[in-house]
Amino acid sequence: MNKKAIGMFDSGCGGLTVLKKYMKLMPNEDFIYFGDTAHLPYGDKSPEKIIEYCEEIVKFLISKDVKMIIIACGTASATAYEYLKNKYDIEIRNIITPTASTLTDKNIGVIATKATIKSKAWKKAIHSFNPTANITSVACPLFVPIIEECLIENEGTSYFVKEYINKLNIKSSNISSIVLGCTHYPLLKQQIQNEVGANVRLIDIGEISAKDSLNYLIANDLQNTPEHIGTIELFASDDFESFKENAKNIGFTI
Amino acid sequence: MNKKAIGMFDSGCGGLTVLKKYMKLMPNEDFIYFGDTAHLPYGDKSPEKIIEYCEEIVKFLISKDVKMIIIACGTASATAYEYLKNKYDIEIRNIITPTASTLTDKNIGVIATKATIKSKAWKKAIHSFNPTANITSVACPLFVPIIEECLIENEGTSYFVKEYINKLNIKSSNISSIVLGCTHYPLLKQQIQNEVGANVRLIDIGEISAKDSLNYLIANDLQNTPEHIGTIELFASDDFESFKENAKNIGFTI
Numbered sequence: 001m002n003k004k005a006i007g008m009f010d011s012g013c014g015g016l017t018v019l020k021k022y023m024k025l026m027p028n029e030d031f032i033y034f035g036d037t038a039h040l041p042y043g044d045k046s047p048e049k050i051i052e053y054c055e056e057i058v059k060f061l062i063s064k065d066v067k068m069i070i071i072a073c074g075t076a077s078a079t080a081y082e083y084l085k086n087k088y089d090i091e092i093r094n095i096i097t098p099t100a101s102t103l104t105d106k107n108i109g110v111i112a113t114k115a116t117i118k119s120k121a122w123k124k125a126i127h128s129f130n131p132t133a134n135i136t137s138v139a140c141p142l143f144v145p146i147i148e149e150c151l152i153e154n155e156g157t158s159y160f161v162k163e164y165i166n167k168l169n170i171k172s173s174n175i176s177s178i179v180l181g182c183t184h185y186p187l188l189k190q191q192i193q194n195e196v197g198a199n200v201r202l203i204d205i206g207e208i209s210a211k212d213s214l215n216y217l218i219a220n221d222l223q224n225t226p227e228h229i230g231t232i233e234l235f236a237s238d239d240f241e242s243f244k245e246n247a248k249n250i251g252f253t254i
Numbered sequence: 255m256n257k258k259a260i261g262m263f264d265s266g267c268g269g270l271t272v273l274k275k276y277m278k279l280m281p282n283e284d285f286i287y288f289g290d291t292a293h294l295p296y297g298d299k300s301p302e303k304i305i306e307y308c309e310e311i312v313k314f315l316i317s318k319d320v321k322m323i324i325i326a327c328g329t330a331s332a333t334a335y336e337y338l339k340n341k342y343d344i345e346i347r348n349i350i351t352p353t354a355s356t357l358t359d360k361n362i363g364v365i366a367t368k369a370t371i372k373s374k375a376w377k378k379a380i381h382s383f384n385p386t387a388n389i390t391s392v393a394c395p396l397f398v399p400i401i402e403e404c405l406i407e408n409e410g411t412s413y414f415v416k417e418y419i420n421k422l423n424i425k426s427s428n429i430s431s432i433v434l435g436c437t438h439y440p441l442l443k444q445q446i447q448n449e450v451g452a453n454v455r456l457i458d459i460g461e462i463s464a465k466d467s468l469n470y471l472i473a474n475d476l477q478n479t480p481e482h483i484g485t486i487e488l489f490a491s492d493d494f495e496s497f498k499e500n501a502k503n504i505g506f507t508i
Binding site for chain 1: 396403408
């Protein structure tokens with residue numbers, strides 16, 4: 001048993017969709033979430049800068065005495081995870097590996113932000129577990145602004161979903177699973193599922209990350225007590241008001 | 255007569271739509287354009303940082319011996335213009351004042367990026383010339399990614415144009431002119447015009463800026479010679495290849 005909180009961070013509020021999955025699966029755990037709003041988006045920063053920012057956050061979360069740290073951000077997972085894991089003693093988990101290690105499909109689609117696709121992080125991670133998988137990657141740069149602007153229900157959204165999904169060539173590439181490789185994308189899951197059809201599995205990386213972390217806590221006897229009611233504490237490095245507003249827009253009421 | 259080039263800068267390639275209007279109106283002038291791709295987008299930076307970045311560019315353009323400098327960026331015009339104008343002897347013009355000074359309408363709409371709307375720069379500038387104007391401002395954060403992703407022709411775009419234009423309440427607010435307050439927006443002019451109808455005037459700030467600068471050159475006898483064929487020189491502070499690609503996406507072939 002361990003009553004310490006779980007630390008989690010992202011460049012902004014996208015990681016809150018991951019936090020939601022954790023809260024659902026681990027209602028007895030406390031969480032400390034840090035949104036690095038002073039430096040978002042990470043996607044257009046150099047690896048050196050991203051590592052510098054993430055290290056500051058890791059130090060902050062360690063000062064808060066958390067029992068493990070989840071990098072709930074694709075770009076930070078791709079860029080800073082190795083460095084941080086090697087430098088700090090605390091258990092640090094990224095958002096890519098847990099999903100990549102479970103994918104046994106022959107033909108896999110990955111959709112994510114431009115920066116994440118460009119980093120090839122998903123391709124490398126999936127191939128390290130499943131070396132012969134054919135991976136088709138498509139960047140969907142309009143999805144994050146559509147979600148953050150609360151335009152999911154706008155009729156136009158379905159046309160853009162179609163535009164990006166077409167680029168995956170699902171039928172001719174025989175794709176059976178698509179990784180929703182950005183923490184915002186689960187909010188568009190229904191629209192994407194409508195476009196790809198019921199036979200293609202959409203992978204929610206937050207859900208898999210939560211299961212992975214729960215397994216780690218159980219294996220190491222680090223769970224909080226069953227009678228404890230979990231709490232959350234949120235921090236943002238800049239403009240907490242607009243962080244709250246964006247959080248609300250992605251369905252996370254503070 | 256003055257054979258020196260005209261300097262122009264933006265955080266990225268959006269200002270190239272302004273440069274196009276200048277080239278059309280002043281085919282005898284040489285232009286040096288600087289896209290600050292290392293620091294884009296300016297919209298999420300602090301005023302201090304934006305001023306610092308812009309000052310570096312101004313120094314660079316002065317070192318290139320230009321005869322005047324155009325800030326072809328809404329955010330930089332709103333943030334850094336006053337500082338630069340007061341500090342440097344060279345003629346510096348921003349992208350907001352020339353348009354603001356021509357608007358005599360009673361009811362004016364302004365559409366722009368989130369950062370530009372939040373800065374209230376257009377409101378302040380228009381009111382300084384037309385103090386009783388009623389100004390309705392709407393941020394259209396999806397327009398820049400739609401344009402840069404070459405999705406202007408996608409059927410979904412018309413729905414998002416409708417979404418944002420509805421927020422202007424053109425009829426009930428009796429709006430007769432709408433400022434396209436972001437340098438990318440002229441590329442969506444047709445779609446916006448379809449939505450607002452032929453009776454509402456859409457203001458192209460690049461066109462007005464070009465006329466304003468031409469008047470300045472004429473008044474000060476600074477035009478190049480009529481037999482000279484104008485040239486352009488482009489600089490970017492990071493990743494010239496993706497600058498070129500984005501420039502192509504907004505219809506500017508290099």
